[in-house]
Amino acid sequence: MLAAGAIEATFRAERARVLATTIRVVNGDFDLAEEIVQDAFAAALARWPAEGTPDEPRAWLISVARNKAIDTIRRRVKLREIVAAEDATEGTATSELVAVPDDRLRLMYTCCHPALAPEAQVALTLRTLGGLTTDEIARAYLATPATMAQRLVRAKAKIRDARIPYVVPEASELAERTEQVMAVAYLIFNEGYAATAGDSWLRRDLCREAIRLARLLVELADPASLAEARGLLALMLLHDSRRDARTDGDGDLVLLEDQDRARWDHAQIAEALALVPDALRGGPGPYALQAAIAALHAQAKAAADTDWPQITALFHELYRRTPTAVIALNRAAAIAMWRGPAFALPLVDELKGELADYPLWHAARADLLRRLGKQRESLAAYRAALARTTNEPERRFLERRITALTAS
Amino acid sequence: MQYMLIIYDEEKVWDDMPEAERNQLFGEYMEFTADIKKSGHFVAGDALQPIRTATTLRIRDGKTTNTDGPFAETREQLGGFYIVEAKDLDEARKIAARIPSARIGSIEIRPVMNFSA
Numbered sequence: 001m002l003a004a005g006a007i008e009a010t011f012r013a014e015r016a017r018v019l020a021t022t023i024r025v026v027n028g029d030f031d032l033a034e035e036i037v038q039d040a041f042a043a044a045l046a047r048w049p050a051e052g053t054p055d056e057p058r059a060w061l062i063s064v065a066r067n068k069a070i071d072t073i074r075r076r077v078k079l080r081e082i083v084a085a086e087d088a089t090e091g092t093a094t095s096e097l098v099a100v101p102d103d104r105l106r107l108m109y110t111c112c113h114p115a116l117a118p119e120a121q122v123a124l125t126l127r128t129l130g131g132l133t134t135d136e137i138a139r140a141y142l143a144t145p146a147t148m149a150q151r152l153v154r155a156k157a158k159i160r161d162a163r164i165p166y167v168v169p170e171a172s173e174l175a176e177r178t179e180q181v182m183a184v185a186y187l188i189f190n191e192g193y194a195a196t197a198g199d200s201w202l203r204r205d206l207c208r209e210a211i212r213l214a215r216l217l218v219e220l221a222d223p224a225s226l227a228e229a230r231g232l233l234a235l236m237l238l239h240d241s242r243r244d245a246r247t248d249g250d251g252d253l254v255l256l257e258d259q260d261r262a263r264w265d266h267a268q269i270a271e272a273l274a275l276v277p278d279a280l281r282g283g284p285g286p287y288a289l290q291a292a293i294a295a296l297h298a299q300a301k302a303a304a305d306t307d308w309p310q311i312t313a314l315f316h317e318l319y320r321r322t323p324t325a326v327i328a329l330n331r332a333a334a335i336a337m338w339r340g341p342a343f344a345l346p347l348v349d350e351l352k353g354e355l356a357d358y359p360l361w362h363a364a365r366a367d368l369l370r371r372l373g374k375q376r377e378s379l380a381a382y383r384a385a386l387a388r389t390t391n392e393p394e395r396r397f398l399e400r401r402i403t404a405l406t407a408s
Numbered sequence: 409m410q411y412m413l414i415i416y417d418e419e420k421v422w423d424d425m426p427e428a429e430r431n432q433l434f435g436e437y438m439e440f441t442a443d444i445k446k447s448g449h450f451v452a453g454d455a456l457q458p459i460r461t462a463t464t465l466r467i468r469d470g471k472t473t474n475t476d477g478p479f480a481e482t483r484e485q486l487g488g489f490y491i492v493e494a495k496d497l498d499e500a501r502k503i504a505a506r507i508p509s510a511r512i513g514s515i516e517i518r519p520v521m522n523f524s525a
Contacts, residue, residue: 115497162519163409165496173498 007048011041014058015131020103022065023128028110028166030128030156032072033065040065104129105220106166108213112181113164120155121184122191127152129216130209140191140202178217178225182232182287185213189236193243194391204243211236218275231279231288237272238294241265252400253393257303269298289318308338325354333364341368359388363398370405379405410451410520411500412491416484417513419458436508444492449503453490484513491520 015037022033040061054060111124123141126132132140138148158164169177192206214233221229245263248254276295279288293314300306315331328351336344345368348361355361366381379402386398422430437455444450464475478485487509494500497517504515 113497115501162517163496165498167498169498 004045004049007044007053010053010057011044011061012131014061015041016104016107016129017058017102018061018065019128020105020107021062022069023107023110024103024166025066025069026073028159028164030159032069034128036065036068036072037061039068102220104216105168108181108216109169109177110159110164110166112177112184113159114177114180115162115164116155116158118184118187120151121180122187123148123151124155125184125213126188126206126209129213132205132209136202136205140206174222175224178221178229182214182217182225182228185210185217186232186236186287188213189239193239207236207240207243211240227279227281228285228287230275231285231291234272234275234279234291235287235294237268237275238291238298241268241272241298247393251393253397256297261302264298273298284317286318286322289314289321293318306337308334312338325351326358326360329355329358329361329364336368336371341371344368345372357388359385359391359394361385362388363394366401370401375405375408409494409496409522410491411494411497412489412518412520413500413504413507414486414516414518415488415490415507415509415513416516417487417509418484419487421512433508433512440506440508441490443506444490444503449492449494451491451493453488453492455488456486459485487513 018040019033019037022037023030026032026036043064044057044061048054107128108125111128112121116124119141123137126137126140127134134149134152135145137143138145141148143151168174188206189210192203192208192210211233214229214236217229218226218233241264242256242259244265245259245261246254246256272291273295276288276291279291284292293311296307296311296314312331312334315327315334319327319331329348332344332347332351335347345365348365348368351361362381362385366378366385369378369381382398382402382405386395386402389395389398425433441450441453459478462476462478464477464479466473466475490503490507492500492503494503497519500517504510504517507515509515
């Protein structure tokens with residue numbers, strides 16, 4: 001007798017693949033495919049306990065889903081009284097469906113199609129590839145379930161009505177489109193990682209989903225994108241390895257330099273470090289460079305052992321590729337650790353024009369001023385940061401700093 | 409599947425352009441149109457006269473009003489269109505990217521409603 005829990009686990013593991021193939025079978029109708037996959041799962045729940053789990057549960061599920069798809073299409077065709085049915089799927093044997101390359105790749109590219117709005121890309125990816133419910137996605141993004149449902153309905157309607165193809169993009173577009181998939185995965189990760197308000201359990205789930213996506217990319221990506229996919233996966237694994245150490249018992253933020261490094265997930269760090277050399281090969285991209293920076297932090301036994309000159313060099317390289325003020329700020333922070341706050345302060349001040357509304361620019365400045373003993377100016381900068389942040393743990397952190405400075 | 413490729417241009421950009429450059433763009437348009445006719449994608453297409461020739465008409469409560477000018481005052485104006493046959497949005501996007509105005513204005517890609525399906 002099979003427990004429903006075991007079937008549920010199998011289904012969770014196979015859902016994305018079964019759904020991805022079913023979408024192809026029903027010619028890109030996401031809603032119909034989701035319904036059919038749900039039915040296939042119900043069939044498994046009804047039959048597996050008595051018949052035993054099939055040898056190849058995925059093939060079984062795909063075969064049941066395919067038959068249901070064909071039945072449904074036939075029924076619909078009859079309803080419309082169309083004599084000649086266009087049914088390319090009928091001749092395809094189940095074994096072929098299972099043998100074909102993983103359809104999750106098509107699903108990924110379609111969900112992250114540039115013709116869909118970025119927030120729709122994220123929602124659709126989480127819903128179809130991640131299997132999160134609409135309610136869960138809504139909670140993670142602080143939207144109402146109705147808004148999120150609407151977003152998903154609109155995205156699926158656009159795929160159908162504008163005929164966004166269910167294919168892996170052709171070679172001329174592949175690199176750009178893979179970049180977009182990576183950007184969506186990274187967006188999901190950051191949403192989970194940024195300690196803003198919301199359900200912390202769900203946020204951890206978002207990180208896990210993003211990491212799963214990155215793993216999928218490493219497994220399936222085209223050769224030209226493989227290095228960056230590895231970089232992305234390593235970067236996520238490294239950040240995520242610090243999840244238990246980056247907040248204290250009260251949920252307050254603990255800075256990297258103050259974290260208890262024994263509480264980092266060292267198995268996960270080891271997995272990430274093994275990816276970094278390959279990620280850096282052949283003109284490293286932005287994810288690989290950021291992963292290399294995170295790797296240097298992960299390798300330092302104590303905060304004082306951090307290789308700041310090397311980190312500064314990597315930020316230089318990153319800035320050369322994507323010259324943004326935020327990267328320049330991070331570089332200045334690394335330089336401050338390496339050559340001291342007096343050297344770095346002018347570099348931070350230089351960015352005022354672009355970052356005057358960015359709370360972390362004020363916070364970084366405040367920190368340098370504090371370390372230089374300029375108490376009054378530091379206090380003003382912390383207050384400016386506090387006035388601009390919307391992040392709750394960040395706000396508490398800044399308040400603690402302000403209290404400490406006022407007391408001394 | 410048919411898509412309408414709706415061309416939005418800033419007329420001022422065309423007006424301020426040196427003549428040689430304008431001729432060059434016209435040439436590119438001719439070439440593009442000939443290409444998609446040859447490849448079988450072309451269904452229809454035309455350029456429109458400038459916005460100063462536009463009239464907007466409305467009937468409300470049985471009363472007709474005519475207004476001089478376009479329906480919406482925007483920086484970019486509807487300058488022309490193509491209707492093309494394409495297998496999916498990706499093919500339509502590829503065709504749209506070859507329209508010369510994609511580089512100076514923008515192209516809206518809209519699936520044409522099919523009532524016979």
